[in-house]
Amino acid sequence: MDNGPSSFLFSGISFNRKRFASDFSRFKVKKESNDSIDKANLVESKILEPEGETVPAKKRKRKAAVAESVEGFNVFKNSNSEAVTDLTENETFQGKKEVYRQMEWDALLRKKHSIHISGSNVPSPLQNFAELGLRYGCKPYLLRNLAELGFKEPTPIQRQAIPVLLSGRECFACAPTGSGKTLAFVCPMLMKLKHASKDGVRAVIICPTRELAAQTTRECKKLAKGKKFYIKLMTKQLLQSADFSKLPCDVLVSTPLRLKFAISKRKLDLSRVEYLVLDESDKLFELGLVEQVDSVVKACSNPSIIRSLFSATLPDSVEELARTIMHDAVRVIIGRKNSASELVKQKLVFTGSEEGKLLALRQSFAESLNPPVLVFVQSKERAKELYRELAFGDMRVGVIHSDMSQTQRENAVDDFRAGKTWVLIATDVIARGMDFKGVSCVINYDFPDSAAAYIHRIGRSGRAGRSGEAITLYTESDIPFLRNIANVMSASGCEVPSWILSLPKLKRKKHRPLRDSISTIPEDQEE
Numbered sequence: 172m173d174n175g176p177s178s179f180l181f182s183g184i185s186f187n188r189k190r191f192a193s194d195f196s197r198f199k200v201k202k203e204s205n206d207s208i209d210k211a212n213l214v215e216s217k218i219l220e221p222e223g224e225t226v227p228a229k230k231r232k233r234k235a236a237v238a239e240s241v242e243g244f245n246v247f248k249n250s251n252s253e254a255v256t257d258l259t260e261n262e263t264f265q266g267k268k269e270v271y272r273q274m275e276w277d278a279l280l281r282k283k284h285s286i287h288i289s290g291s292n293v294p295s296p297l298q299n300f301a302e303l304g305l306r307y308g309c310k311p312y313l314l315r316n317l318a319e320l321g322f323k324e325p326t327p328i329q330r331q332a333i334p335v336l337l338s339g340r341e342c343f344a345c346a347p348t349g350s351g352k353t354l355a356f357v358c359p360m361l362m363k364l365k366h367a368s369k370d371g372v373r374a375v376i377i378c379p380t381r382e383l384a385a386q387t388t389r390e391c392k393k394l395a396k397g398k399k400f401y402i403k404l405m406t407k408q409l410l411q412s413a414d415f416s417k418l419p420c421d422v423l424v425s426t427p428l429r430l431k432f433a434i435s436k437r438k439l440d441l442s443r444v445e446y447l448v449l450d451e452s453d454k455l456f457e458l459g460l461v462e463q464v465d466s467v468v469k470a471c472s473n474p475s476i477i478r479s480l481f482s483a484t485l486p487d488s489v490e491e492l493a494r495t496i497m498h499d500a501v502r503v504i505i506g507r508k509n510s511a512s513e514l515v516k517q518k519l520v521f522t523g524s525e526e527g528k529l530l531a532l533r534q535s536f537a538e539s540l541n542p543p544v545l546v547f548v549q550s551k552e553r554a555k556e557l558y559r560e561l562a563f564g565d566m567r568v569g570v571i572h573s574d575m576s577q578t579q580r581e582n583a584v585d586d587f588r589a590g591k592t593w594v595l596i597a598t599d600v601i602a603r604g605m606d607f608k609g610v611s612c613v614i615n616y617d618f619p620d621s622a623a624a625y626i627h628r629i630g631r632s633g634r635a636g637r638s639g640e641a642i643t644l645y646t647e648s649d650i651p652f653l654r655n656i657a658n659v660m661s662a663s664g665c666e667v668p669s670w671i672l673s674l675p676k677l678k679r680k681k682h683r684p685l686r687d688s689i690s691t692i693p694e695d696q697e698e
């Protein structure tokens with residue numbers, strides 16, 4: 172009779188060895204192959220994978236359990252080791268049971284947090300931040316910083332992506348907006364770097380916009396507080412004046428264009444980079460950026476580099492591309508792939524014409540304005556026009572678009588963060604990644620040009636567990652494109668009129684029509 176501690180799934184069941192002798196003998200494997208553990212893991216990943224998202228069989232052939240090299244982590248330890256050869260039958264059986272029990276726990280934890288994984292030997296998700304110390308030897312400074320920042324529990328993406336990256340695996344991850352992806356890649360990066368070094372650039376984070384790069388640099392510094400890491404943002408000034416051959420830099424955060432320029436014109440050497448993150452990876456893989464990203468990826472030539480891709484939207488085409496450059500990667504999806512945050516209440520409002528939009532906006536601000544509010548338009552020209560229409564009287568309005576200087580852009584973001592402006596009119600330049608605390612409402616003045624753009628824009632609200640609201644104005648010309656957005660809305664639990672869902676499917680995904688000017692000010696009165 173087995174009196175060992177039983178998992179709660181099997182509680183109440185005792186094991187009669189005599190009766191099940193033949194079954195038991197199957198466990199008497201002298202030389203247990205990694206394969207058996209691999210298979211068990213695959214079964215688990217399969218159960219938890221969303222349908223139709225399986226990994227091709229050839230991708231599953233993996234080297235020995237990578238997790239073995241991780242301090243304090245022994246669930247997938249290679250059983251060919253001497254210790255195991257010397258084990259008695261009972262001990263081997265107990266060991267097996269232990270592995271399966273751990274797998275059960277992992278599966279339950281993943282289910283609880285809607286974590287879907289693909290890949291072999293995926294490390295157990297974190298139960299809490301304390302495990303970072305117990306399982307991975309995380310230094311006290313980092314645990315202290317997490318606590319000081321008020322992070323009590325890891326978010327779902329942090330629970331799974333952190334152990335994956337710590338176990339030396341590459342990772343592509345898709346998790347909702349505002350769900351803590353930044354910490355999910357910065358925390359393991361700081362743990363891997365261990366301490367500051369003057370040995371060239373050791374980690375690179377690529378972000379699609381300067382604003383996001385600046386924000387990510389700040390987040391890195393907050394997490395590294397108390398430790399003398401060299402964390403640098405690739406500013407224009409650094410790009411022009413730094414001696415890259417002598418630059419001590421543990422973590423370099425940059426947009427792709429600046430990095431490419433530094434590599435080709437300023438002899439920036441990235442051959443020692445151990446850790447590369449492509450944040451908002453689907454954006455980085457879009458035409459216009461992908462060539463620059465490609466040259467950075469090539470310059471990061473260290474064969475043992477760990478690369479990771481993060482975004483709230485991960486189209487299949489990007490996954491395909493990612494698979495061609497990544498080795499033995501683990502795929503982590505939180506909730507449903509490419510879905511909007513469920514914390515945002517979403518609404519569609521028909522305004523008939525362009526003029527109707529301005530009336531609707533003015534009226535809604537006059538009735539109730541609950542700052543901070545973000546208003547998205549489709550171009551810099553329209554951002555300027557709307558700003559001219561709204562920036563008068565008591566309304567504290569700001570604007571941000573790519574025609575503004577770097578300082579003007581920084582000021583616009585800072586003023587909005589500080590509450591000096593209540594309404595920020597913006598193009599998609601700040602639609603991704605920007606973390607403004609407590610944005611109560613996002614207004615899509617102009618209909619977003621794709622479902623992905625919609626997900627990112629409305630994701631500036633409803634972050635870190637807070638609720639938010641998103642209102643999307645639409646005119647006659649937007650109706651053919653409503654269905655794309657309506658699908659996203661209904662997938663995240665919002666009500667959508669059935670006529671919209673039955674609109675014909677459109678092949679063309681991008682929608683950026685020519686719109687009538689917003690301006691109501693006669694041209695001769697404009698400055």
Ligand SMILES: Nc1ncnc2c1ncn2[C@@H]1O[C@H](COP(=O)(O)OP(=O)(O)OP(=O)(O)O)[C@@H](O)[C@H]1O
Nearest residue numbers: 322324325326348349350351352353483604606635
């Ligand atoms: N474990 C945690 N507990 C509480 N808050 C957290 C935790 N981790 C991160 N946050 C906070 O959640 C907010 C959103 O995090 P972050 O900006 O990393 O989201 P994201 O997933 O990258 O979003 P996006 O897809 O829009 O870029 C931040 O204010 C961050 O400080």
